[in-house]
Amino acid sequence: MREKNTIRQDQKFDNGMLTQVLEKIAQRSSKSEHHPEGPQEEFQWLKDCGALAIVLPGELMDFNAGRTLQLLKLLKDIGQANLSVGRIFEGHINALYLIHLYARERQREKWYQEVRDHGYLFGIWNTQANDGVRFIESEGIISIEGSKTFCSGATLVNRALITGNISLSDRSGWQMAILDMKSVDSQNIDRDSWKTLGMKASGSYKVDFSGYEITEDEFLADPGMYLRQPYFNGGAIRFAAVQLGGAEAIAAHTLAYLQELNRSADQIQQMRISNIMTLLISGRIWLNQAAVYYDKWANSGTHDEELITFANMTRISIEEICLKIMDESNRCVGARGLMHPYQLERIYRDLSFYLRQPAPDATRLKVAEFFIEDNSAFNE
Ligand SMILES: Cc1cc2nc3c(=O)[nH]c(=O)nc-3n(C[C@H](O)[C@H](O)[C@H](O)COP(=O)(O)OP(=O)(O)OC[C@H]3O[C@@H](n4cnc5c(N)ncnc54)[C@H](O)[C@@H]3O)c2cc1C
Structure with missing residues (x-):
């Protein structure tokens, strides 16, 4: 069920503030490239001007309202200020889009509320190496084994949309799940895994999710839906x-x-x-x-x-x-x-x-x- 296309009176987004935020982000780029915490302040600023919530129902670029032109311009403008911030922000938008498309109503409300009320940042991590993610069931508990690579914003993200192979009696295929990064030990984020030519501030580290016990509510949609076209x-x-x-x-x-x-x-x-x-x-x-x-x-x-x-x-x-x-x-x-x-x-x-x-x-x-x-x- 999609929400109705109405623009809320209490919209969070402030365009004038965004312009100032983009200037500040650009000015801080050299510093944030080498900052151990990555662009943490930048995302606080983006949260403060309402950009993190901008695609939620009733907001300026509500996915239901057909505002792709404005959304692409926003992504371009953030990329102009700092490509790493743009990459992490794009992942956040992508995760919210998959929630918009595929989440059950109760899940959608919960995840949207986390963005609207708490400024949660979402990430989307599909890429993996040979030790990729599998969802395994043992004694009624489903847990994760394996890692994701190129996890942009790994140390900043509150909720991570990951994908992996599931093979249970009732379902199999490439499954999405949205995890709570508070339950992933910071030691499982391999900070040595991101020695790159550029995009250092994106902190796209390898993250090992092994041992994470997942609940049914954390699964997003049926297997295969991540790859659904168009x-x-x-x-x-x-x-x-x-x-x-x-x-x-x-x-x-x-x-x-x-x-x-x-x-x-x-x-x-x-x-x-x-x-x-x-x-x-x-x-x-x-x-x-x-x-x-x-x-x-x-x-x-x-x-x-x-x-x-x-x-x-x-x-x-x-x-x-x-x-x-x-x-x-x-x-x-x-x-x-x-x-x-x-x-x-x-x-x-x-x-x-x-x-x-x-x-x-x-x-x-x-x-x-x-x-x-x-x-x-x-x-x-
Ligand atoms: C800054 C940055 C941030 C990223 N953040 C994320 C993220 O948050 N989440 C996420 O999921 N992913 C992320 N990624 C990963 C991204 O989505 C791609 O998976 C990755 O960039 C592809 O890497 P590659 O160039 O090594 O690809 P490859 O597929 O290895 O391509 C490299 C070259 O090899 C060629 N090639 C590929 N396969 C073959 C083959 N079998 N035989 C011969 N040639 C072949 C390709 O055509 C290409 O020319 C990020 C990537 C970057 C650069």
Whole structure:
């Protein structure tokens, strides 16, 4: 059952405050990259301005209200301020979306209330290595064995949506569960597991959930639902929005650098600025159209393949756009621009690393498959 589409009078979100919060997040990025607790303060600020609750029923970007355009812009803006914060925030939104789609009413109320009243942060951890998660039953108790990798915000998240294999007499497959991180010993978070090129502040550590005893209320939906289309692949537009935010930051820092050094009148630099801005705007156009299709088709059941293909194309276009913008910017600013006190070196590292998302080649092949089948799509 979905909630009715009404906007609440007591909305928590404060847009003016968000603008200030984003500035503060951007200013603190160099510090939070090396902070042992990660971007804890940043999420307190996002909570204070109502951003953590923004997709809940009656709030500004209520999932029921078809506000994907605004949501993608918010994700982009947070990514522009700090890609690691954007990654963790995107996971929070993704987890709430799966709750919106699949939770039973009582579960949904509980988890929504935790966000609304207590500012809980949710994470979503699907990736794993050979020692991945299994749900096992013994003497009537179901417990977890195994670990997740790439757990963004592992030390910050209050509730973790994880996936794993379940094989019981009454169900089997890839099962979602939402766990209480208070019940996971901090020793089980492997802080040595995140030595990376960039995105250090995302603290995407490996987490061992072995021994966690799970209750039925913590399971989310039936096995297999995590991978249900068009939501699974269609959701790629959200991380693409965060990535494009990184490219926006690079464009802004590049322009500021050229202006600071009085180099923006140079015509070769202007050629590169033209390329950067054209690429950036084309990324925004991809996102805008992807949002329109998402709101039109995600729940219609009539255009799943089109929706997935457009999301895939948006994702790969934004990957290419980000790579090209980094290349152009790099030539614009040269070595001096890639040093302290400038921010660009960190943003390049973060964006280069964050662009590596699952199955980039297979995504391109899926796009080809779709058009080999039907080359008249998107021709309206
Ligand atoms: C900053 C960051 C934060 C993340 N946070 C989370 C999170 O919170 N939760 C979560 O679940 N996940 C998270 N992830 C993981 C993410 O979703 C992907 O799983 C991960 O980025 C994919 O890693 P990879 O590039 O090593 O992928 P791979 O799939 O290994 O791809 C690398 C390359 O190998 C190719 N390739 C893949 N398979 C084969 C094959 N069999 N043979 C030949 N070539 C192959 C690919 O096409 C690609 O070119 C995060 C990732 C990053 C970078």
